[in-house]
Amino acid sequence: MGIKYFVTGAAGFIGSHLVDSLLSEGREVVGFDNFSTGYEAFLESARQQPTFRLVRGDVSDPGALTQAMKGCQVVFHLAGNDNMRLGLSQPRFDLEQNTLGTFNVLEAMRATGAKTILFTSTGNVYGETPMTPTPEDCPLSPQTSLYAASKLASEALIEAYCAGFGIEGYIFRLVSVLGERYTHGHVMEFYRGLLQDDSKLKVLGDGHQRKSYLNVHDCVAAMHYILELETARQARNRVEIYNLGTTEYCEINDSIRWISGFLGLTPQLEYVGGPHGWIGDNPFLYLDVSKALKTGWKPDRNIQESIRQTVTWICDNEWVAEKNKC
Numbered sequence: 001m002g003i004k005y006f007v008t009g010a011a012g013f014i015g016s017h018l019v020d021s022l023l024s025e026g027r028e029v030v031g032f033d034n035f036s037t038g039y040e041a042f043l044e045s046a047r048q049q050p051t052f053r054l055v056r057g058d059v060s061d062p063g064a065l066t067q068a069m070k071g072c073q074v075v076f077h078l079a080g081n082d083n084m085r086l087g088l089s090q091p092r093f094d095l096e097q098n099t100l101g102t103f104n105v106l107e108a109m110r111a112t113g114a115k116t117i118l119f120t121s122t123g124n125v126y127g128e129t130p131m132t133p134t135p136e137d138c139p140l141s142p143q144t145s146l147y148a149a150s151k152l153a154s155e156a157l158i159e160a161y162c163a164g165f166g167i168e169g170y171i172f173r174l175v176s177v178l179g180e181r182y183t184h185g186h187v188m189e190f191y192r193g194l195l196q197d198d199s200k201l202k203v204l205g206d207g208h209q210r211k212s213y214l215n216v217h218d219c220v221a222a223m224h225y226i227l228e229l230e231t232a233r234q235a236r237n238r239v240e241i242y243n244l245g246t247t248e249y250c251e252i253n254d255s256i257r258w259i260s261g262f263l264g265l266t267p268q269l270e271y272v273g274g275p276h277g278w279i280g281d282n283p284f285l286y287l288d289v290s291k292a293l294k295t296g297w298k299p300d301r302n303i304q305e306s307i308r309q310t311v312t313w314i315c316d317n318e319w320v321a322e323k324n325k326c
């Protein structure tokens with residue numbers, strides 16, 4: 001019998017691509033999602049596959065998780081809140097959705113005997129570190145958002161479960177991800193702003209924030225590639241952390257120029273908030289990805305291409321811009 005994969009957040013931006021990628025390799029997949037930010041449409045192709053089963057459920061429900069996970073050996077845990085700014089208005093949300101959600105996933109693994117977890121964390125756990133590009137072993141600077149704090153706490157839980165219960169864990173600290181099925185983030189916000197009034201654009205921050213981005217196909221390929229490589233080594237009781245991103249970064253101003261250029265617009269820019277766009281916005285997020293590159297994985301698309309692909313996808317799927325207002 002082959003390995004059966006469990007994917008939380010299967011209907012989301014990254015999760016749905018991951019599901020498609022696993023299915024394309026003939027894998028058996030159980031997708032688990034509460035559809036809070038995910039979409040049925042993203043699983044349209046997956047649902048045609050006999051090797052795919054979708055379970056509607058919430059990671060806050062341990063019984064539902066355990067029931068759905070039975071028979072699965074590898075767990076990709078992607079479900080949770082990805083809206084970094086929500087923590088300021090709803091401080092409990094990240095704790096419940098991310099940290100306790102991860103705890104419930106780990107407990108379900110203990111109950112069902114699933115032995116491998118792959119987790120999508122964030123490069124924001126490094127805080128505003130002066131060390132850029134930031135390697136995995138960089139000392140952590142103070143946390144500046146409840147989102148990153150909840151991800152770091154999730155990472156710590158994974159480490160403790162790996163040490164205590166013979167699980168192996170892979171933690172991916174991602175930069176922001178772009179590409180088809182993109183539903184949230186700065187490109188969507190700028191697009192939505194321009195849809196309302198294409199003559200001007202409000203920018204949170206001074207536009208000089210420097211950020212790295214990764215294409216969703218490259219992100220999924222990395223997780224997949226590293227899993228295959230590490231599984232061959234049959235490690236137990238250990239955790240590996242990988243930064244995932246590209247070897248480049250851009251300024252928010254570059255990103256605005258590209259987005260506006262693709263749309264054929266020249267909006268007047270209004271900057272608000274100084275060097276930080278909002279509390280928790282890291283003005284320079286750029287990860288050292290040499291550990292991931294050393295495995296043999298490498299990203300195929302650069303940031304400008306990824307922004308173009310994202311804008312094209314949003315233009316072709318305006319219903320997402322309409323629906324996903326935050």
Ligand SMILES: NC(=O)c1ccc[n+]([C@@H]2O[C@H](COP(=O)([O-])OP(=O)(O)OC[C@H]3O[C@@H](n4cnc5c(N)ncnc54)[C@H](O)[C@@H]3O)[C@@H](O)[C@H]2O)c1
Nearest residue numbers: 009011012013014034035036037038058059079120176177
């Ligand atoms: N997109 C990025 O730039 C980025 C960067 C760093 C880390 N991540 C992390 O990667 C993961 C996936 O991100 P994404 O961009 O695909 O986000 P997404 O919002 O598109 O996907 C999350 C999915 O999880 C589901 N979900 C949310 N809460 C749930 C719950 N309580 N129970 C069950 N399902 C639930 C949603 O319905 C959605 O389908 C998240 O954990 C996110 O924090 C994303």
